[in-house]
Amino acid sequence: MTQPKANRELRKMTSDRxxxxxxxxxxxxxxxxxxxxxxxxxLAEGVSNVLTCASADEALKVLxxxxxxxxxxxxxxxxxxGEELLDETASRFPGIPKIVVTGADEVxxxxxxxxxxxxxxxxxxxDPSRFSAAxxxxxxxSELRKENEILNRKFTERELSRNDVFANIITQDAGLLxxxxxxxxxxxxxxxxxxxxETGVGKELMARAIHAASGRKGEFxxxxxxxxxxxxxxxxxxxxxKGAFTGADAPRAGMVLKAAGGTLFLxxxxxxxxxxxxxxxxxxxxxxxxxxxxxxxxxxxxRVLVATNRDIRELCAQGRMRMDLFFRLQTxxxxxxxxxxxxxxxxxxxxxxxxxxxxxxxxxxxAITPEALxxxxxxxFPGNVRELRSVIFDAASRFQADTIGADDxxxxxxxxxxxxxxxxxxPPGPRI
Numbered sequence: 001m002t003q004p005k006a007n008r009e010l011r012k013m014t015s016d017r018x019x020x021x022x023x024x025x026x027x028x029x030x031x032x033x034x035x036x037x038x039x040x041x042x043l044a045e046g047v048s049n050v051l052t053c054a055s056a057d058e059a060l061k062v063l064x065x066x067x068x069x070x071x072x073x074x075x076x077x078x079x080x081x082g083e084e085l086l087d088e089t090a091s092r093f094p095g096i097p098k099i100v101v102t103g104a105d106e107v108x109x110x111x112x113x114x115x116x117x118x119x120x121x122x123x124x125x126x127d128p129s130r131f132s133a134a135x136x137x138x139x140x141x142s143e144l145r146k147e148n149e150i151l152n153r154k155f156t157e158r159e160l161s162r163n164d165v166f167a168n169i170i171t172q173d174a175g176l177l178x179x180x181x182x183x184x185x186x187x188x189x190x191x192x193x194x195x196x197x198e199t200g201v202g203k204e205l206m207a208r209a210i211h212a213a214s215g216r217k218g219e220f221x222x223x224x225x226x227x228x229x230x231x232x233x234x235x236x237x238x239x240x241x242k243g244a245f246t247g248a249d250a251p252r253a254g255m256v257l258k259a260a261g262g263t264l265f266l267x268x269x270x271x272x273x274x275x276x277x278x279x280x281x282x283x284x285x286x287x288x289x290x291x292x293x294x295x296x297x298x299x300x301x302x303r304v305l306v307a308t309n310r311d312i313r314e315l316c317a318q319g320r321m322r323m324d325l326f327f328r329l330q331t332x333x334x335x336x337x338x339x340x341x342x343x344x345x346x347x348x349x350x351x352x353x354x355x356x357x358x359x360x361x362x363x364x365x366x367a368i369t370p371e372a373l374x375x376x377x378x379x380x381f382p383g384n385v386r387e388l389r390s391v392i393f394d395a396a397s398r399f400q401a402d403t404i405g406a407d408d409x410x411x412x413x414x415x416x417x418x419x420x421x422x423x424x425x426x427p428p429g430p431r432i
Contacts, residue, residue, distance in 0.1 A: 019049035020287075020301060021069045021139050021190065027052045028059045028073040028085065029101070034124075038072065038101065041128065045135055046287045046299035056080035056088075063093055069142040070135070075102040075109070086116035095145050097138035101126060136285070143189050144331075150185045160184055165212035169205050170352050173342035179334060180209075186332045187213035192284055194269075194329045195307040197336035200386030203307040204267065206336060210305060211263040218262025218302070221255050226268035230275035234292055237264075237283075244293025256289060259302035269329070270310030270321065281325045339384040343377050346388065350376055353389050354404070357396035366399055371406040 025047055029035045035052040042050050049069075053059040057080050062068065071089060075082035082100060089096060100113045103124040110121040119141070120134040159181075160166070166180050186193065187210050195203045204222060211220045223236060231245075239254030256264060266272075272280065283289050284304060288297040306329055315321035339346065350368060358365040381387050395408045 020046060020299075021049055021143065022188070023067040023069040023142070024049040024051045025070045025072060025135075025139070026059060026062060026068045028054075028056060028071070028077075028082070030054050030074065030077040034074070034101075038126075041126070041131055042135065044297075045132055046301070047135065047139070048299075048301075056082065056085040059085060060088060063089065063096075068093075068096055070138040071096050071098045072101055073098065075100060075104055075113075083112065083116065086113060086118060090117040095142075097141045099134050099138055132286075136287075140191075143191060147186055147189050147191070147332075150188075162213055165209045169202055169209065170349050171342065171345050172348055173337075173345050175337060176342060176345075179206075179336070183210050183334060184213050186210070188215060189332075190303055191331040192304045192306065192329050193332040193334060194312070195305065195334045195336065196312065197307075197309065198338045198382075198384055199309045200384030201336040201338060202385055203309075203336060204265065206334060207263070207265045207305045207307060211265075211303075214263065214303060216262050216303060218260055219258060220263045220265065221259035221302075222265040222267060223255050224267045225276070226271035228273070228276065230273055230279070231292075233273070233276040234279060237279075238289045238291050238298075240292035241294045244291075248293070251291075254289075254291065256283070256300055256302055257298070261301055262303070264302040264304050266304065266306045268308060269306040270308035270312060270315055272321075274320075274322070277322045277325050281322065281328060284325075284328050339381045339388065346376050346381075347373050349385060349388055350392055353392035354396060357393045361396060363396070364402075366396070366401070367403045369403050369405045372404055372409055375406045375409055 025042060027035050027038050027042075027050060029038070029052075032054070035054070039050045039052060051062060051068075053062060056073070056077060059071070059073070060080075063071075071085075071093075073082045073085055080088075082102065086098060086100075089098060094117070097119045098117055099120045099122065100110075100118045101122045101124065102109075105123045113121055119138055120130075122130055122134060161184060165184070169176070169180075171177065183206065193207075193210060195206050197203055207222075208220055225233060225236075228236060235252070235254065237254045237256050239252045239257060240248050242248060242251045266280075283300060287300045289300060290297055312321055312326055312330075316323050316326050347368075350373065354368060355365050357363075376388070376391075383390070391409060395404050399408055
């Protein structure tokens with residue numbers, strides 16, 4: 001087994017970043033120049049985790065010892081042939097997507113390989129666009145298979161592996177705890193995650209928890225994309241080269257590069273302009289982008305999470321959101337319930353925010369009367385957890401006694417008369 005020079009150099013340059021994909025793509029060909037060429041083509045697609053073997057026998061030894069994302073094999077090789085390798089892997093490693101790359105341009109052979117489990121059949125010299133599509137599809141299938149395995153295991157265990165990553169989301173709600181298990185199970189994949197929920201439910205907190213659970217060493221980079229026009233969106237995410245436009249006196253790395261090895265969180269995705277939606281779709285599909293003023297593609301090494309308080313399906317129906325982008329984003333979809341749907345969390349959150357407020361204001365921690373709790377529980381909280389925090393901090397700033405009673409929650413009486421309080425079943429109000 002060998003590692004091509006290009007792969008070794010890339011490992012050295014990106015030693016502080018996770019390899020993509022987590023498990024390697026295994027390239028099998030007895031001709032060294034071909035394994036080197038295919039490895040270089042994979043690197044051009046952003047695939048930095050590549051292993052090469054010169055024979056099918058050597059490949060089987062690798063497969064017996066470690067997990068592999070994709071198997072890419074030639075057919076005509078000394079010893080065990082590529083077709084025999086397909087037979088062996090079909091019975092012993094059926095979940096691994098397989099791509100045949102061969103000089104044998106015959107329909108019968110292609111059909112036989114497909115029957116043996118090959119996902120695609122590429123003829124040398126390999127067409128770059130066909131190669132790119134085949135590799136992306138194979139890696140995506142592999143990742144989804146692993147996600148399903150993790151999901152099944154997590155929901156069987158019914159326990160979180162790391163409670164600490166969700167510590168900032170205060171809850172005892174059974175439904176939200178189920179969401180935690182789901183979020184933890186998908187945390188290590190590279191597929192995008194769509195997080196939806198009303199204003200103030202804690203979408204960014206959920207995104208940060210997923211990042212923490214992912215084990216990715218890079219930064220968590222949050223970008224509010226609401227209102228960004230197409231050029232600003234491109235410059236913000238992809239950066240620019242010096243001289244790319246008037247005023248570009250120095251190169252600038254975009255947020256995608258800043259999030260390398262980590263997580264890129266795009267908030268308010270429902271407000272993204274159509275041109276920017278197309279750019280985001282290409283980024284997610286190809287994992288490549290072009291800084292402004294550059295004709296050299298850069299590989300994306302970030303996990304993408306997005307969030308919105310809007311109804312994405314309704315936006316699609318109105319023609320304001322591309323359906324293909326929606327389908328790509330909702331590979332994993334987390335819906336965070338509003339606070340009124342988990343009223344049992346309100347006393348827990350109220351006491352948490354009271355403690356937090358008292359410490360910040362250097363006051364003793366007050367108790368909260370049963371009447372005050374009942375008033376909180378029966379209020380609809382259109383602003384959700386963020387609004388509850390504001391209410392508690394307001395009450396804590398004004399209290400003089402040892403307890404906070406219902407009369408100290410005057411802000412609720414004002415809020416109950418607001419338009420937002422009478423539209424809790426409709427579109428969420430503005431961000432607080």
